[in-house]
Amino acid sequence: MSIEDVVRIHAKPSGEEGKKVGMDMNEHHYELWRWGLGHISIRPDSWILDVGCGGGRAVSILGDIVEAGKVYGIDHSPEMVELATVFNREAVERGHVTIIHSSVSELPFPDGMFDIVTAFETCYFWPDIVEDLKEVRRVLKDDGRVLIVNEMYEHASFEERNTPYNEVEGMNIFSARDYRELLEAAGFSSVEIDEVPENNWITIIAIK
Known part of the structure; x- marks a missing residue:
């Protein structure tokens, strides 16, 4: 499978593949x-997206x-x-979990609904990351947090592996500095970043 195909199927998985x-x-x-998730404390009564x-x-x-x-x-x-609905069937049936077909660019929720918004392995593919982060910020409560977790970020140790992916249209691999600037541009504050350079893992937390 080509790198372009890998990006395509991970950006929007479809069909049996x-x-x-x-x-x-x-x-x-x-x-x-x-x-x-180990980077944040989560209250048992939290609402999370x-x-x-x-x-x-x-x-x-x-x-x-x-x-x-x-x-x-x-x-x-x-x-x-x-x-995801099938995987969480019991929780969905009792109303604890709800799965919705939607884009990050136009979230179907009112302002200030969530305590936490998580984004695992997905920011690479967002159509307009600053505007999409603004939409995430909109649905967060005041002092709510966004948690971004990725297993790829721009780092010299992984440049040879990551560059071909970054060159494919529809995928962007950002650096730690990029994430800080993007989140601040979207109106977030108190941006904290943790990296595991040997794994190329990164976690970013920011507050509304």
Whole structure:
């Protein structure tokens, strides 16, 4: 599979191939998600939105944490909405989790609805990241937090691996400095960044 095909199927998983990608993400990103979530404290009554929820395992992890709260997941791929709904079937049926077909660029929620918005392995593909971060900020409560967790970011140690992906239309791999500037441009404050350079992992937290 070419790099262009890899980017295409991960940007918007579709068909049987897309469902397989979603299931693979559920399996292979677990440690990354756990590491990223370890950077924030989450109250059990929090309302959380997971943007680009993919196969739905991150939603499941969040649902277990916020037993008295609520978790929403959105994805712009109908296949991922279906997969995430099935993965979280019991929580969906009792109203603890809701999965919606939507784009980050136009979130179907009122202002100030969420305590936390998470974005795992998805910012690479956002159409207009500053405007999309502004939309994320809109649905956060005052002092709410956005948590971004990625397993690829611009770093000299991974330049040879990452550059071909960064050159494909529709994918952008940002540096730690880029994330800080993008979030500040979108109106966020108190941007904190943690990196694991040997893994090329990055977590970014910012406050509305």
